[in-house]
Structure formats: C-alpha cells, structure tokens
Amino acid sequence: MVKPWFRLICKREQLQLLGTLNGGQSFRWKFIDLEGDKKWIGVFEKHVWILKQNDDEISYQVYGSDNDEKFYNNMLANYFQLNLDLKQHFAEWSSKDPIFKKAANQFYGIRILNQDLVENIFSFICSSNNNISRITSMVEKLALLFGEKICDIDGQVYFSFPPVEALAQDDVESVLKKEGFGYRAKYISESAKLITKEGVGRWLEELKTLPYEESRTKLITLTGIGPKVSDCICLMSLRHLQSIPVDTHVYQIARKFYMHSLPKRKTVTTKIYKDIGDHFRELYGPLAGFSFVLI
C-alpha cells in the first residue's frame, strides 16, 4: 500500500537533516540519493520514516500505523525539538564565543534529537571505544534479532528497536557474542537484566523524573555506561540540555582552542571531564549541550 506524502513546514536554517541525522547522534538513518532524488530513511518510535527536505519544508512518508498529518507532524516536531529556536540560540552563543561564531557561519540547522530512551541506552553502550560503522551494524543487529518487524519497503525489512525485556532474556549474551559484539554483549545483557529486575517501567519512569546530576548517576549504575555515555543519554533522550558528553574529539578541541592548560592524556580523566563540561556550561549556559553539535 502506497503511503501519502505529508508536509511539515520547517525552514532549512532551523533544521538541516544532513548534519542532524548524519552526525553520530542516531545510528538508524540512511541517506539515499537515487539520481538526484535525495531522501533519508530511518526508524524511530516503531515507525519507518522517509524524509525529503527543501528550503521551506520536510515532506515525508510514514510506515507503521495509520494516522493523520497533524499527528505525525507532532511526532516529528518532538523528535527534532522544533520548539527550540535554533537561530536565536546560535546568535546568542555566537555573541559569547568567536570560535562558535565562525563554526556557526559554516554549519547551521544542526539540532540535538530527542530520541527514544531505551534505544539510546543500548546504542550508546555499543558506542564506547568503537567506530561509527560497527556501532551502526550492531544497532541494526539488535533490532533485527530482538525487535519487531514494522514493514517491508522495496524488499528491505525494517525492525523496531527491541524493548528492554527482549534484551534481558537468558540467551542474549551468547547470541550477541556470536554476532561479534565482543565484550559489549555482556554489558547489554547485564544492563537489561538489572533494569528488568527493578521493573522496566518503574526504572525508566523514575529516570525520566530525576534532575540531571541524579539521572546521570543512575545511568552509570548500568554496566558499560560511564560518564560520557551517560551524558549522551541525558542530552539526547532525557532532555537535560546542560549535559556535555566529553569524547576524545571534544577533549582535543577543548584543549586546542579553549583550555590551553588542560594536560595531555591518552584518556579523559574524571577531573578533565568535569572541567571541560563546566567550562562550556559556564560559556553557553543551561542549553550548553545543544551547542555541543558544533564543537
């Protein structure tokens, strides 16, 4: 059955799909360019989305349920956090920071996505000390092995991200080991089991109500989640926009352009981690994490 095309009014300067979907925030989007017909295909919230963009709007198709344009527009606006006026904040941060200003002139419309909490917990467990292409294939495998089929488009089957309960089954670790997940197989299995033991709904709902520092600490109780992964989840799934995930890249930039006295280390220590986060929170304010996409 052919799905209708819907439209979401949205200026390109407020949202640029390339930078937002291809920046390593989500691992579930693919860019397709068939003879100039450019589109993005991805999965979120148990739906498959096909997105196209021009200067004034996003046109899209949705697979997975039947609903009206208004309903889906809300889902998209929520996913992209379109309530936040990016242009206004970019102007503010540019006035405070000439380095940001320079970057903002070159890049625009890059936003922090508001992603599914469970998907991000397990996707970012996969991300540590790993490369984007393998992370992507691991997330796809999790969906394929333990998720549910959403639909079939042009011979390609799409799966939703599995619920915690599915990842807490007894054979998950051995299955993932066999699938090449390495030591992260155990992290995924153990984390899913811990959440399940405490009650999936209860654990997740409590996490959503906690303030930033406390939700950060609660996430770190899971195996395979440390400071950086925890901040990714806080920023991208719990809307704690003051959270600054300090990866090696951010550390290099911070040391080179912002904090020249930062010691040179192979890995980021706890103190360095905190100092960098505090520096940018001081510089950009409570939405500092949102500026992080350009750092």
Next chain:
DNA sequence: GACGAACCTGGCTT
C-alpha cells in the same frame, strides 16, 4: 581516589 592498562572487533595503515 586517581591513574594506566587491557579490552572485542573490524577496517585501514604500515
């Protein structure tokens, strides 16, 4: 409590 080393895997570099 603060470091540094070890860590699965696969792709890319010597």
Next chain:
DNA sequence: AAAGCCAGGTTCG
C-alpha cells in the same frame, strides 16, 4: 602479507 593502529570509553587492578 602479517602486524600495528585506532575508533563517541569503561572496567579493572
């Protein structure tokens, strides 16, 4: 060709 290096860090000692 085989070894070495590295990638959105975390865990372990």
